[in-house]
Amino acid sequence: MRDTVYCLCADADRDAIRQSIEDMVAEVQAYVPGYRLKQAVQFESSGSNRHLRIPEMATLGQTEFTGLKVSVFLEVEGAAHYLPAYAGNLDIMTSAAMKTAEKIAVRMREGVAA
Numbered sequence: 001m002r003d004t005v006y007c008l009c010a011d012a013d014r015d016a017i018r019q020s021i022e023d024m025v026a027e028v029q030a031y032v033p034g035y036r037l038k039q040a041v042q043f044e045s046s047g048s049n050r051h052l053r054i055p056e057m058a059t060l061g062q063t064e065f066t067g068l069k070v071s072v073f074l075e076v077e078g079a080a081h082y083l084p085a086y087a088g089n090l091d092i093m094t095s096a097a098m099k100t101a102e103k104i105a106v107r108m109r110e111g112v113a114a
Helices: 014-029 055-060 088-113
Strands: 002-009 035-037 042-046 067-076
Touching (some): 014 035, 014 067, 067 088
Antiparallel strands (some): 002 067, 035 067, 042 067
C-alpha cells in the first residue's frame, strides 16, 4: 500500500521537519516492520509571487496559501502471513490496534496495582 501525505504549514526549519517525520516512521516501524518512506521528504515553498489557490480555504476567509508544502511518500508492505504483501493497509490497522490494546492493558494493570 502506498500513501502520499501533504501538509501545508508556515515556513519552518526543513531539517527539523524531516527529522521529525523520520523519527515517526521509525516509531511506527517498531510495530509495523513494512512501514517506510518511499522516497525523501519533499519541500516546496509558496511565496506571495507563487501562491497556491485552494478554493476550499474560502471558509477560512482566504483562498490563497503562502508558506511551505511538505510531501511525504509512504509505503506499507504487509507481512504476507494470511494476505498478500500488498495488503499492508490491513497490517498497519491490525498492528496499530494491537499496540493500542497493549497500552490500555498496561494502564489498566497500573490502575489495579495503585
